[in-house]
Amino acid sequence: MLLVGGTDPAQDVAAFKARGGHVMVGTPGRIEDVLKRCAAVDLRRLEVLVLDEADRLLDMGFKAQLDAVMARLPKQRRTGLFSATQTEAVQELARAGLRNPVRVNVAVAVQQQQQPAKEKGNEKAAAAAAGKEKRKEKEEGKEGKEQQQQQQQAEAAAAAGAEVEAAAAAEAAAGGSQKTPNSLSIQYVLCEPDEKIPQLVRFLRLHGPSRKVIVYAMTCAGVDHLAAVLPRLPQLATSGVRLRALHGRMKQAAREATLEAFRALPAGVLLCTDLAARGLDIPDVHWIVQLDPPQDPAAFVHRVGRTARMGRSGSALVYLAKAEEPYVEFLRLRKVPLTEGSPLPPTEGQQAAATAVADDDAAPSTSGRDAVANGAAGGGKKKAGKAAPAAATATAAAAGGGSGGGPGGAVLSAAVSTATAEVLAALRGAAERDRDVMEKATKAFVTYVRGYKEHHCKFIFRLQDLHIGRLATGLGLLRLPKMPDLKKPLGASEFRPSPVDPSTVPYRDKAREKQRQKGLQQKQHEAARSGAAASAEERAAAKRKAAAAVAAEAAEARLPAAKRRQLQMKDETAALNQEYSLLKKLKKGKISQHQYNVATGLSDDSDLEGEEPEGSAKPAGAAAAGPAGRAEVRGSDSDGDDGADSSGSDDEGEGKAGGKGSAAGAGGKPGAGGRRGKGGKSGPGTKGGKGGPLGVKQHRGALQSYIDKKARKKKRQNAKKAQRQQQ
Numbered sequence: 139m140l141l142v143g144g145t146d147p148a149q150d151v152a153a154f155k156a157r158g159g160h161v162m163v164g165t166p167g168r169i170e171d172v173l174k175r176c177a178a179v180d181l182r183r184l185e186v187l188v189l190d191e192a193d194r195l196l197d198m199g200f201k202a203q204l205d206a207v208m209a210r211l212p213k214q215r216r217t218g219l220f221s222a223t224q225t226e227a228v229q230e231l232a233r234a235g236l237r238n239p240v241r242v243n244v245a246v247a248v249q250q251q252q253q254p255a256k257e258k259g260n261e262k263a264a265a266a267a268a269g270k271e272k273r274k275e276k277e278e279g280k281e282g283k284e285q286q287q288q289q290q291q292a293e294a295a296a297a298a299g300a301e302v303e304a305a306a307a308a309e310a311a312a313g314g315s316q317k318t319p320n321s322l323s324i325q326y327v328l329c330e331p332d333e334k335i336p337q338l339v340r341f342l343r344l345h346g347p348s349r350k351v352i353v354y355a356m357t358c359a360g361v362d363h364l365a366a367v368l369p370r371l372p373q374l375a376t377s378g379v380r381l382r383a384l385h386g387r388m389k390q391a392a393r394e395a396t397l398e399a400f401r402a403l404p405a406g407v408l409l410c411t412d413l414a415a416r417g418l419d420i421p422d423v424h425w426i427v428q429l430d431p432p433q434d435p436a437a438f439v440h441r442v443g444r445t446a447r448m449g450r451s452g453s454a455l456v457y458l459a460k461a462e463e464p465y466v467e468f469l470r471l472r473k474v475p476l477t478e479g480s481p482l483p484p485t486e487g488q489q490a491a492a493t494a495v496a497d498d499d500a501a502p503s504t505s506g507r508d509a510v511a512n513g514a515a516g517g518g519k520k521k522a523g524k525a526a527p528a529a530a531t532a533t534a535a536a537a538g539g540g541s542g543g544g545p546g547g548a549v550l551s552a553a554v555s556t557a558t559a560e561v562l563a564a565l566r567g568a569a570e571r572d573r574d575v576m577e578k579a580t581k582a583f584v585t586y587v588r589g590y591k592e593h594h595c596k597f598i599f600r601l602q603d604l605h606i607g608r609l610a611t612g613l614g615l616l617r618l619p620k621m622p623d624l625k626k627p628l629g630a631s632e633f634r635p636s637p638v639d640p641s642t643v644p645y646r647d648k649a650r651e652k653q654r655q656k657g658l659q660q661k662q663h664e665a666a667r668s669g670a671a672a673s674a675e676e677r678a679a680a681k682r683k684a685a686a687a688v689a690a691e692a693a694e695a696r697l698p699a700a701k702r703r704q705l706q707m708k709d710e711t712a713a714l715n716q717e718y719s720l721l722k723k724l725k726k727g728k729i730s731q732h733q734y735n736v737a738t739g740l741s742d743d744s745d746l747e748g749e750e751p752e753g754s755a756k757p758a759g760a761a762a763a764g765p766a767g768r769a770e771v772r773g774s775d776s777d778g779d780d781g782a783d784s785s786g787s788d789d790e791g792e793g794k795a796g797g798k799g800s801a802a803g804a805g806g807k808p809g810a811g812g813r814r815g816k817g818g819k820s821g822p823g824t825k826g827g828k829g830g831p832l833g834v835k836q837h838r839g840a841l842q843s844y845i846d847k848k849a850r851k852k853k854r855q856n857a858k859k860a861q862r863q864q865q
């Protein structure tokens with residue numbers, strides 16, 4: 139029976155009840171599910187348990203399901219663990235319930251290759267640590283059956299540990315070994331994040347039409363992006379390369395269909411994640427390309443194992459950034475030898491173009507990445523191509539593929555750089571034209587950065603060494619996404635944003651774009667509605683404020699007559715003081731008669747514009763009393779429209795306006811009589827705010843009596859002073 143996801147478990151149970159079976163093959167989750175639902179499955183006579191890809195099954199991800207299944211199995215059985223990367227962790231072997239384990243190691247002997255002492259030490263240390271762990275568990279262990287089980291496991295572990303040590307010793311005696319077949323050649327090419335896709339494009343142009351190639355990316359979003367963008371690149375469009383995508387976020391039926399389609403192709407490219415790293419048996423795969431190294435280094439061996447199967451030959455390639463180069467040594471220590479490869483030369487046409495430009499003495503100084511930005515922005519590939527030579531050396535040096543050196547090498551480097559810039563421009567152009575590509579590129583970027591952070595070899599793949607600017611450029615992003623995870627993103631300042639506004643990029647798919655436009659309109663509508671609600675709220679607030687002012691006036695009216703008079707007197711005194719100072723200014727010629735009239739409310743200000751004060755220069759007082767005061771009052775009217783104008787946006791500002799502008803703000807104009815100055819008291823011109831503006835005669839009379847009163851007071855004070863002096 140085959141028990142895997144993608145179908146209804148009830149169907150599996152029904153099929154088992156109907157037909158029975160001798161061999162169950164399945165995934166841990168589905169087997170556990172079926173065993174739970176079907177008491178009819180008799181496991182008492184189970185003889186053999188096989189855990190294929192044992193290291194993966196025994197890791198913590200499948201623990202619950204595997205423990206549930208194994209709890210139902212008889213203790214007396216034969217158990218086989220298989221994997222190209224068998225774990226040496228003895229605890230895990232004990233978890234699989236092994237007693238007297240025997241290890242069979244299939245490895246390729248390599249003459250004159252010494253097993254590194256450090257490696258041997260690691261294995262011994264792992265075994266010793268495992269033994270120690272078990273002893274500790276024994277000491278702290280529980281009683282009864284559980285303890286007995288643990289003891290058995292500990293014994294098994296000790297035996298397994300001895301076995302591992304023996305295997306290590308045997309390997310050492312044999313002069314070392316390698317984990318990948320001799321018929322498989324693995325190369326690494328040094329290239330920075332913005333050179334990976336251009337390199338891949340060149341690779342696929344060369345091999346894609348005639349070979350079966352599997353390309354691994356780190357994340358599902360990365361695969362989705364490649365699958366969306368590669369067919370649109372002019373550099374690949376005419377190559378006849380057939381692309382298929384496979385990853386874990388696809389439905390089971392779609393995965394199976396993709397795999398079948400890829401199998402059926404005579405040549406083509408499978409873009410995938412580590413979902414397809416293990417177990418796939420497609421005999422005629424010739425190339426494995428690892429665009430991104432796997433998070434789990436164990437997956438490296440499994441990925442490359444999709445080629446060179448059963449004695450056939452095969453090739454593999456991994457792209458590494460300069461900072462990731464220690465990965466090569468890391469793999470060598472794990473018996474996976476890699477040799478350095480060169481970045482692929484561009485097509486003949488590009489090489490010829492580069493040669494022509496290299497001959498031109500006046501090489502432009504624009505960098506390659508600038509050229510990408512320019513080229514994409516202007517939709518001009520010519521620009522990108524033209525700007526390349528200056529960047530050529532840098533790019534080729536970064537690629538480190540040995541294509542430089544000597545005049546011929548320089549030309550080739552220039553050509554490589556031109557080709558890179560062209561692909562990058564095309565990547566960005568694709569994102570600028572189709573929102574789907576743009577979104578996929580962004581998602582690929584974000585998931586890649588997150589995935590990079592989760593690399594198992596953190597000491598090699600360090601997020602702080604990942605060149606964020608070049609990664610974003612390499613995916614054709616229009617903007618650099620904000621990522622809180624990235625505190626100091628390396629090279630972020632080198633990223634050149636696209637002049638295209640991402641919010642304006644449409645979906646190429648018409649139905650999808652229509653849907654988006656509909657959504658946008660709906661959002662605008664909602665925003666307008668909430669804006670209208672906000673202004674309704676403002677109006678309500680203004681109403682409340684006016685009502686409060688009326689209530690304050692009414693409260694004032696209810697005060698005892700003496701108190702009311704006292705308040706009025708206070709108001710009038712303040713107003714008259716201001717008018718007095720205005721009068722002095724008028725007499726000194728600092729303000730004109732008209733300005734005085736307007737400021738004191740004796741005339742309307744509509745004819746003030748353009749009027750020059752007496753004298754050549756505009757007096758400072760005029761500004762304070764006239765236009766400035768007016769502007770402030772207006773500021774208070776535009777409440778909310780201009781939040782930056784704080785003086786005009788709150789009560790305080792309004793009060794100040796009334797104060798500074800005095801009569802102009804508060805009392806002069808018809809209808810302004812109700813406006814309150816600072817402190818909520820009636821302005822001087824209002825005289826209680828009820829009778830409107832005073833007549834000119836009345837006003838002058840009031841002012842004159844005030845001046846006389848002041849003069850009399852002063853006279854009295856002077857007389858008293860003189861009297862004191864005489865005494």
Ligand SMILES: Nc1ncnc2c1ncn2[C@@H]1O[C@H](COP(=O)(O)OP(=O)(O)OP(=O)(O)O)[C@@H](O)[C@H]1O
Pocket residue numbers: 222416417418419421440443447448
């Ligand atoms: N004894 C054999 N004779 C002929 N062909 C065989 C033999 N054993 C295996 N093969 C073939 O070799 C290929 C690889 O076998 P298989 O898939 O079992 O390998 P594997 O070790 O499980 O690989 P992996 O776990 O890496 O996927 C298959 O096509 C299989 O049919």
